[in-house]
Amino acid sequence: MNEQAVGIDVSKKKLDICVAIGNKFKSKVFANSPGGHEALNTWLQQRDIPVDTPVVLEATGPYSEAVAIFLADLGWSISVVNPSRISGYAQSELSRNKTDKADARLIACFAQRARLESWSPPSLAVRELRALVDRLQALIDMRQQELNRLEALSQTSTSSVEKMMKEHVDWLNDQIKKIQSDIDDHIDGSPELKNDADLMQSIPGIGRRASSQMLAYIGDVRRFKNAKALAAFIGVTPRQRQSGSSINKRSAMSRTGHVAARKSLYMPGLVAKHHSPVVVAMAVRLQTRGLSPKAIFGASMRKLVHLIYGVIKSGIPFNAEIAMNRLDLQEGI
Known part of the structure; x- marks a missing residue:
């Protein structure tokens, strides 16, 4: 105390x-x-x-x-x-x-x-990357809003407003390309970010967008003592709900963690679930155990977090053979 x-x-x-x-x-x-x-x-x-x-x-x-x-x-x-x-x-x-x-x-x-853990501020390179990533997401959200309005407007008579909205969408597309280029240049110009980004992108399902988001929101993942701690920080760990003999519900994703980082894993999780041999093998095993598709998808996201932690902590790019050998040793959902 x-x-x-x-x-x-x-x-x-x-x-x-x-x-x-x-x-x-x-x-x-x-x-x-x-x-x-x-x-x-x-x-x-x-x-x-x-x-x-x-x-x-x-x-x-x-x-x-x-x-x-x-x-x-x-x-x-x-x-x-x-x-x-x-x-x-x-x-x-x-x-x-x-x-x-x-x-x-x-x-x-x-x-x-409480038992407290000291917090270390992100580096200047990570702070700048986060600002760029947040700006990119804001532009993407604005573009989607305009596209939704355009779709709604198409159901009515054509007007001059439609022309203005299309021009705005074109401008947003240009800005999105520019910010994405700025993000790539920023990562390439920072050895600490470039190395971690390359390691992340060696994992099937993790592209440049997801790697830049993870670096921006999480920073240096080495600060976590293990992969489970990183998964808990993001909020992709399972939460069991059992009490006595009357409550025995399926495990669900805790969702108690970094919302933006968790969202950035959604599309990579979908891709990995269908195209990554390691994640596919895990998904098949969990399916035979009777887990629901939603639970399997959550496990796929969590597996990606473990893989991200593994490649960055070891400094070795993703190796499917090593990951497959370790799959049986991993705890299930």
């Missing part, structure tokens, strides 16, 4: 801070901006809070990452935890209040009692 801890409840515009020292608490609010981050650091230092004091915040995407990177760069001991852990802790404490101040205090109490 930690005597001192700092909890940060993050929102778009502000940071609610709670410093817990034993059973005493001190709260403060700062702007979620570079100036606010500076003020937060100064405020903690003025209260003689040691830099090795656990500072915990929930993983809330770009809103939490900016302050986490700032504090980590200054040497603070940062832990970025899955919001589900905080939610589970709140339920165990029978927490009734739901305010930003109360949430910060809850996170601080959680930080005092």
